[in-house]
Amino acid sequence: MSDAKIDQVLDHLDAGLPQAIDRLMGFLRIPSISTDPAHDGDVRRAAEWLRDELASMGFAAEIRDTTGHPMVVAKTPPGEARPLLFYGHYDVQPVDPLDLWDRPPFEPALEDTPDGQVIRGRGASDDKGQLMTFVEACRAWKHAHGALPEGLTLLFEGEEESGSPSLVPFLEGNRDELAQSLALICDTGMSSDGRPAISTQLRGLLGEEIVLRGADRDLHSGSFGGLAANPIQILCNALAALKDDTGRVTLPGFYDGVEELSDDLRRDWEALDFDAGEFLSRVGLKHPVGEQGRMPLEMVWNQPTAEINGITGGYTGDGFKTVLPAEARAKVSFRLTGTQDPARIREAFRAHIRAHLPGDCSVEFHEHGGSPAAVMDTSDPAFEAAKTALSEEWDREAVFIGMGGSIPIAGDFKRILGMDSMLIGFGRDDDRIHSPNEKYDVESFAKGARSWARILATLR
Template sequence: MPALEPVLNAIDTNLDNSLERLFDLLKIKSISTDPAFKAECRKAAEWLVADLKSIGFEASVRDTPGHPMVVAHHDGPSAGAPHVLFYGHYDVQPVDPLELWENDPFAPAIKDVGNGRKILTGRGTSDDKGQLMTFVEACRTYKAVHGQLPVRVSILFEGEEESGSPSLKPFLETHRDELKADFALVCDTGMWDTQTPAISVGLRGLVGEEIVIKAADRDLHSGHFGGAAANPIHILTKVLAGLHDENGAITIPGFYEGVDETPTQILQMWNGLGSTPENFLGPIGLSIPSGEKGRSILELTWARPTAEVNGITGGYTGQGFKTVIAAQASAKVSFRLVHKQDPAKIREAFRAFVRERVPADCSVEFHEHGGSPAIQLSYESPLLTKAKNALSDEWPKPAVLIAMGGSIPIVGDFQHMLGMESLLVGFGLEDDRIHSPNEKYELNSFHKGQRSWARILAALAK
């Protein structure tokens, strides 16, 4: 296997050149959601294709009904070398409100913020141009030092991630044979803190449901009918209150089917990260966890399923007071899923739970609002072990295995459409202000991110 140390040394030596390339990309105003920047999005795709070709990739701009994809391939050292698909996105969020930016969002710069820290400023520095270029630069340096890459690499850069990815699934379906690899690498994530790299091993899934309970054929006078006619708001709130027991567990029959307990050693790792009810809930004005009793904050938000009421409507909600019994009431309910929970089974179990609690002379309607399963990488995966060790060799503190309370749709698409597990490694930080004015990326993240990907590629080649 090609030696790693000269690659790391070359990354250090050529940092200024890599920054120049990143700044050229950051200057392109690739705002995907605004049609006024359509040409800029294509310009960013073409810039990336030209850059990848300069490294030796076979790269091309692929048109879609929206903004183009960038697809690139590079052979490995042998036919049997592992094959990875690296994903990132070149589009960025709008910059409004512009007056809140300290500098032009498309005039990237290096800023010294004291205590030995320097940051890169500008839209897209962290989300996601700076992140994706850490991988590209690692590939560039491997080629420059050894004339080859340690593994076979395919690349997919999207131009619509910040606007809902409408073209992504059809593109994956059409090009599944070309894009399928042994596993995917996804950079659109972050570190635990400035010293501690992280790998996201779990993403919660989602089921969304709107329920509408109907009673009388019109709103009723509460004096004439109160106490005799069914009140759909009462029915609805009783249903919703019954979703949890006194210990915070969800009461829907079969809800926990497919939910595994998190391994003890992982829980110990999470407990060592220092998240407490005080420092997690305190900044939002709360202090008492509301979920399942006996579980830590990180376990509740990363590895346990939830049932949350997101909105309730019914009756008169305008100014003043109106004494009516509403004809109907509705609620929007979402479930975050973990491990092997089946979204379709959860939906049907919830509907059965509601129907059993609606009186015979009333009715209920259900409106589906999306559903996706959770993603969970095996804690025993050799892929995970190699990447964890590689990151731990680069950073001051050992890499931690974390999970995410939300979802990254592309990870589910890779698993369910292409049959690939994804390794989520990125170098962003919580204070990078992505999607906000004054977005930034640590210079250290950009530099050590390149070194980290070089180490990961070397480890995957073994």
């Protein structure tokens, strides 16, 4: 596409920014909390709002019912351009604790801050504001050229914040329709130093709950202490043995499939000048821990982890009760990288726990999900083209980054639909997603839409 044509799209985006913000505000007023059955009607209302908005622009848009909350699917006619799938979610997190909000979470407003103007409200950044950057880019494209970009499929789900229980069956049931050459996902953020970024790898996630049982009742520690098994002590010993003195996980085969950083990625990540001490200072800490010999970004993006997320047992009420508990529980999660196999790691973890049990104690396990990491093939020319487009828009060199968290949809797209994903988002570290007073910078919204217009132009 010529520079003159893309400039027309960008000019329409700039001129229409106030109206675009008004549309986003209307979307944010819908309390589409997918985890709360009391808001089921609101979730559907948000889906209908999206469908109607997209249809008014010329998309062939419809609601697709599932066993849970509905999907919104919208399409443009195929053409010579590369077929693309854009994904976002229209559901939002609960708002509690409500008393920590400075304004009602579903009464969004523009606010002036020392760092610029922001849109304040639940869902502003995660993910309504983000997905609307793409929608507004398409709207401006049509205003400038009389037609929407060809070959687009938009998929918006309403269950991302509640575990996406309907998503995999929906992808499997509509594989031929949804499989395109590349997926675009806008549920991520900028680099911590404010550079535009494309996330090219995401860690997988594996969760396990352990219930360890000893005696058939709580025991008096004076009568049985030192002789009878203490489930809390046994469980603590087993969990402590998950890591050695260097911070490496001890499970046999745990690091099978973990890839070392490429020279190009190491150079990109070192250039970010990430200050681990400053990052930790935001949460009241200052000393990094973790596997020795690794740079901080490598530990949170490219290395797997084992973390104890909760442990309970015995008497925890007021006062004191000297008992040996009959039962202890813990929840443990693993972040996975490369081609680590969640099923093999689950098996190794369970074997590890069992190896620490006395013969007369028992254990049961409860699965809490298991998804592999997702690593994108950046040799696809679209990645470099998008990187260039982002650099031009933000006047800063865009970078390929990793993500410490997990976005299972990227792995699902690869596993079920056979396509890679470009994860490009415009959120900031201080957006307070999932927390009170969530916000989205007006700059992120405006330049995010401009960025998508540039990226679409490079892929036409």
